[in-house]
Amino acid sequence: MESYVTYPHFGPLTLLFKAIFQELEVPEERIINPSPPSKRTLEIGSENSPEWMCTPFKLSLGSLIECIERGANHVFQIGGIGTCRASCYGPVQRVITEDLGYDVKYTNIDYHLPLEMMKDLRSVSNNFSAWQSIKALRKIWVKNYSLDLTEHLINFYRGVEIEKGKTDKVAKEVYDKLFSIRKVKEVKRFHKQIPGIFKKEVQIDEDADPLKIGIIGEIYVVLEPMLHLDLYRRLNNLGVICRNTVSLKKFTDLPAKLNPFVKEYYKIYREKARPYIQQYCGGDGQESIGATILLRELGWDGMVHVWPFSCMPELSAQSVIPSVTNDYGMPVLPMIVDEQTGEAGFQTRLEAYVDMLKIKRENERQGKPKEKISWETFNYD
Amino acid sequence: MVESDSTKHRKKQKKRVGFPRALLYYYFDAMWESFFEALGAEVVLSSPTSKITKDRGVLETLDDECYSTKLYHGHVLELIEKDLDYIFAPRFASRRKREVGCPKFVALADILKYTKVNLPPVIGPYYSTSRENHGFWRLVIIIFEIGFKFTKNPFRIIYAALKARRNHRIAIRNKSIDEETLNKWENSEILLNDAPVVEDGETPLKVALIGHTYLINDRFASLDVRQKLQKLGVDVVTSEQMPRNLLERQLLRLSMENYGLDFSEPEKLTKKELKKHLLGSNDYLYFEFEHEIVGTAMHYLENNTIDGILMLVNFICGPVSVSMEYAKLFAKKIKAETPMAILTLDAHTGEAGFQTRLEAFSDILRMKKSTGTIPESVKSVSGSIFEMGLS
Amino acid sequence: MTENCDCPKDEGMTSTETHSKKEMLGSTQESLAVEGSSNCFYLGVDVGSISTNLAIIDGQKNLVDSVYIRTEGRPIQSIQHGVTLLKEKVGESFQIHGVGATGSARQLTGLIVGADVVRNEITAHSLASLNENSEIQTIMEIGGQDSKIIIIRNGVPIDFAMNTVCAAGTGSFLDQQANRLEIPIEDFGDLALKSDNAVAIAGRCTVFAESDMIHKQQLGHSVEDIIRGLSEALVRNYLNNVGKGKDITGPIMLQGGVAANVGIRDAFRRSLIKQEKIKHEDEIIVPEHYDVMGAIGVAILAMNKMVKNPKMKTNFVGWQIPDINFKTKGFECKDCPNICEVIEVLMEDEVIARWGSKCGKWDI
Structure with a gap:
């Protein structure tokens, strides 16, 4: 057969x-x-x-x-x-x-x-042969880097773009290009060009004062638009720049795993989370907490925690997150999604959360001028 | 006023360690108790689950937590009031290479730390064989780390550990029954519990009561299901009583058949062969505490030696959602004759609805026993599986 | 409780005013500090699933007039009806200088009345409550289909929760049971006060509560006791669902249609004192205009926007709203398996808006 x-x-x-x-x-x-x-x-x-x-x-x-x-x-x-x-x-x-x-x-x-x-x-x-398949798969994890990068770029540029829809157009071109390249060397070269392409093509609103919101939660929900109800786009439309904090790299990034000098991103999160959840409790529970702490230290404004109904690791994280919010002053909006989640309530909560964060930021700034936005300051990788 | 008194008093006294009477306690009660007692600690157990436990636990926890976790928090709240030196909440992840517990167990200690005020120091050793390759030496470290909190004498610690191991084994042996006894019970030669209440001329029904140990053995949480069944003329065998090797045999078959590996006697395979087959397929039910649930269900669905199967599960329990699906689909696949009822419990379950469901199920079983089949009217609606929903 | 809370402190009042350009982002204190002239009037429209509320405020944020009617599943008609009632009260020549829309139907409402500001109801409610009393720490709002809790510290909302799935902690719970008992909902509160022994009613969800209530009726409990039991079940559900894990402290402002019910107020008082969230009964405040707070809040937002942009003209359609023929039309787009329900809004048979598709290709 x-x-x-x-x-x-x-x-x-x-x-x-x-x-x-x-x-x-x-x-x-x-x-x-x-x-x-x-x-x-x-x-x-x-x-x-x-x-x-x-x-x-x-x-x-x-x-x-x-x-x-x-x-x-x-x-x-x-x-x-x-x-x-x-x-x-x-x-x-x-x-x-x-x-x-x-x-x-x-x-x-x-x-x-x-x-x-x-x-x-x-x-x-x-x-x-084993060697051939390693070579083939190497292309994949190299492309995974570019894919992650592009995702972050989209969620940044879409929040501050002047011409609506421009980012999506550019992103599509980048994806098409990325998956038509077959040689690793060229993928690597292209990878370096990607931020430049966005910068050149998408004009950003220099006066914008966007909130920075991180997205944490269970990997599948964080990455699948059907389940998170297009959360990123909704946030972008509210004038927020956001980024997800989970990536498949956690499992596939073999070079980082073999290289003792590279600290994988998820390990950093887990270390940050250790005072709250000491040991790995499955899924992305620990990472959710670690990312909240890390992003607060980097001066981000808030987090949205999306997870599927009945998810065990995220439920554990959710029980501890109020303490993290208290200790670090980082508000986290919990969003439980399942097949029946209604869009109206989802949107209302997002809007109210964004309003709340704006008030909080105004108060924290105490009249200090806003930072100038650019991809370079936004990206923390 | 009492405080100064009690602290003075306590100096001479043993250190007090609290165990919440919930979740893992039901599996490891003998081991933990004898270990801490042999170390010279005073073991303080929370009282059996009651309505107060439930109400407090429900208030304390997120809505989506399972009922048993809610009860666990209720028990902890009770212990906090008991003036303890330590509370024991191990971060138990897994004890075998290819098996894990519920992921919630790992984070329980941390959740307690951040949600409870006045919590005494938590003793929460982390043990995970499947992820961290923990084994004998890790156990030694844990034992001594805990031991030195109570005594300076290393020999006493070793003694305590050995005693705990022995008592644990004895307890396991006492809990489960061997295949011979089980056979006798299946052939209606003996009863496993107190004689059930039956009308004249009727024989007791034989039912397998399947569920997590911490649910079935908690009289309050399970709404005293065993007593209720006894009054309905039912004699039960529980899933924790089932012989281990019988269960493991069933489980191996669960995943192997699909990969063209049909072994009539899988227990005869060597460890190496087993590992090869299992690893190759990556298809294995790795939740340790689900083995007895799926194994028991499969055994009786297939053998048709008893009258019915009653599965008691927690609403929204993660691992159970998997094992229930296995059991249901297995019944469907082999067109099982033995009726299986699935009863779901949660914090709001009412006594009346629960009793009604049990009675309905036992009526069906009696009808089947007298006529040989499930009545057509019932069968056409639900087949042999009765999902009785939340009561 | 406020000491260990890391929320921003309330010192930014003067400094934030420099950001007047960003009134869309405006902080609460800032919004409250703004005042318009006393002969300018602003309209707020709050269209929820159960009720439609309209409120007119003057430049000093005093309520001039308000209307509270039932939506009954027909938002357009109820807006038109509400505007008619309001027009009768204030007269046709009454000048409106700004309009805001909120509630779950805010998008539609904004279109129909020509709103200058369309904001979510959580922001609107917290603004209105802080306007009423700047000391409050918690806002509890029980609406018909959803209920909310907003935690305020130092005059700033720091946390909120909203229940949209389960009806057990909402007003429709009481509505249903009132229907079932054949007692008008208006009498519920007084009847509940007559009882001194509440019946424990299991209330995980309306369906279960109903069967349990019938069971209790069969056992022979009096109607008063059952009603009080129901009120307590609602409060318990609310505190367990929406209020779980939230740092509830007094003073608490109770609002929404259900706040009118004295039985519910009483149940809240007792249960919060029992849980040691508040010390004294007085810490639960029910504002005078508890039922139109959302509308007041969004009217304040509209006022802010207009005051800060003096050159701006309101988009208000005018008092002729009831005479305009609005229609909505829905159709299923079958171009992909998503089968989105696209909604079209027609004004005098002309499509003025369309929304509902996932891909956005129908949107206007």
């Missing part, structure tokens, strides 16, 4: 997953790429999931079922031994799709073990 590979939709990183299979030389017609999730996706997913399962499970299941309907029969999903339910996704979804009557093979990837991950991916490649 010929295998048609597929994988769940995962926000902007979907492009990356697609590139993985392309690099492994899986024939183009054998890759079934998930389309951006719609309401229907979430509906199919929720219908077939356990009621209290976390929302990312439901959405990714919906996304997979849609792909399976389109002919896919080999699914790549998370598996292995985890801490929270995330690593159950593959195994449980296997049982569910089996029950629905689909004959699908699952390859569950344990993201904690980069080498195992490589082996699993190699199995679909065009008879790649």
Whole structure:
């Protein structure tokens, strides 16, 4: 039987997953790429999931079922031994799709073990040797850097752009360019150019005095627009610049993991969080707290904490966050999302939060002049 | 006024360590108690769950926490008033390479620290085999770190540790029953509990009561389900009583069949082979405390040796959402005959609704017992799985 | 409680005034400091899911007149009806110098009345409450479909929560139970006060409360006791859902339609004293115009904007609003599987706005 590979939709990183299979030389017609999730996706997913399962499970299941309907029969999903339910996704979804009557093979990837991950991916490649697959995957993690950078740039420029919609146009061009490059060297060269492209193309409002808001929470929700209800765009439209604090780099950044001199971003967060949550409690709970502290120290104005209903690690973080807010004076807006979250209430809360932060900032400034905005001061990587 | 008195008084007294009677306590009660007692500490347990515990816990915690966590906070609040030197809240993550507990256990100690006022110092050792590769030496460090808080004598600490280990093993052995006894029970030769109340000419129903130990053994939280079942003429075996190897066998089958690995006797595989197969598929139910739930359910769904299965779960419990799905889909797959009811509990569960559901389920079981099948009218609606929802 | 709170201190009053250009970002103190001339009048319109409130204030932020009517699911008609009532009260020649819109239907309202300011109801409520009493530390607002809590320190909102999912802590909870008991909701409060023994009603959610209430009725409890039990269930739900983890301290301002209910006020007093959040009954304040606070708040915001930009002219459509034919039309866009419900607003059969699509291609 010929295998048609597929994988769940995962926000902007979907492009990356697609590139993985392309690099492994899986024939183009054998890759079934998930389309951006719609309401229907979430509906199919929720219908077939356990009621209290976390929302990312439901959405990714919906996304997979849609792909399976389109002919896919080999699914790549998370598996292995985890801490929270995330690593159950593959195994449980296997049982569910089996029950629905689909004959699908699952390859569950344990993201904690980069080498195992490589082996699993190699199995679909065009008879790649280990070295060849490392070379192929190297392109992916290099592109991951650029992808993250572009995301941060979008969320910065869109908040202060003069011509509405310009940033999105530029971003699309950057993405297209990025995923058409095949050579690592060129990707690296292009990576350096990306901030320049935005600077040149997007005119920013020099008088703007945007709030700076960080987004913390569970990785899937933070990255998937369908689940966070386009939070970034909503914030940008309120004249706020924002950035997410989680990235897939946490798992895939092999060079940083091997290099003893590089401190991975998530480790910095975890260290900051240690007085509040001492040990890793699954998911991104610790990182959420660490990022709040770090961004406060960098002078940011506030945080939005998005997490799926019934998420265990974020719930632990949520219990401690009021103390962090108290100790550091960093307000955090909790936003629990699930398949029924209404947009009206979401928007009202965001608006009220932004109003509140503006008042707070005015008071803290005590009449001091505002900082001049630029990408260089905004970026803290 | 009493304070100065009690502090003077306390100097001579033993150091007092508090255990909340909730969550992990139900698994490790014997081990913890004997360890601290042998160290020369006075163990202070919170009183069994009551309405006061519940009300205080519910007020203290976020809405989305599970019922058992809410109760845990209620117990801690009670302990705070008890003038303690320490409170024991371990950061338990996992004790085997491929198994983990609930992720909430790891952060519990920290949450207590930041949400409770006047909290005594927390003893919260971190232990995680699956992530940090903790093993024997980590255990030694933990034992001595805790031990030196109570005594300066290292031999006493070692003695305490050994005693704790022995008592833990004895307790585990006493809790579970062997396969032989289980067989006898399944064949209705013996009863496992006090004789159930049955009408003349009726035989007791045999039901497997499945759920987390901390829920089933908490009389208040489980609304005294065992007593209620006994009055309805039901004899139960609980999931914690099930023989371990029987459960593990079921679990191996759960993930293996799908990868073309059908072993009739998976327990005969060597460790190396097992590891190879399991790692290769990355498909394993790694929640330690779910094993008994899924394993028991699968065992009885398949063997049809008892009258029914009753699953008692906490609303919004994360790991249970996974194991429940496994059990349900397994029943569907093999077209199980044994009726399985899933009862969901939370802080608002009312006694009356709960009783009604239990009665309804036992009626169905009796009907099935006398006629051989579930009545068609019931079956057409819900099959053999009864999700009775939040009561 | 305020000592350990790291919120900004209230010293920026004078310095913030230099930022007068940014009135959209204006701080509360600043907003409250602004005063217009006493013969200028400003209109605030608050359209929520249950009630539609209109309020006119003068330049000194005194309430001139107000209207409180039910929305009944038809926001356009209720705005028009409200404007008609207000017109009858103040007369057709009454000049309005600025209009603000708030509430869950603020977008639509803004279009219809031609608002100069469209703001969310949380900001509007906190502004109105601080205008009423600058000492307050907590604002509790119980509306029909949602309820809010706003924590204020040193005259600045520092934290808020809003309940939009569960009806258990909202006014519609009482409405439903009143229907069920066939007692007019207006009598609820007085009846509750007559009881001295509340019945414990499990109130996780309206459905459960209802079944429990029926159960209690069957057991033979008196109606008064049940009503008092219901009031306490609502307060408990509110404090457990919306108020959980919030640093509630007195003085507390209670507002929203439900605040009229003396039974609820009483239940709040008792339960907050029991939880040691407040020491004395007097710390719960119900403002005189508790039901139109949102409208007052947004009228103040409109006034601020107009006073700071003296050259600006209001967008107010005028008192002829009831005579204009507004219509909304909805359709499902089937261009992608999202199947967004797009809403069109028509004024005299001309499309003036469209919204609701995820991709934004229909938006005007």
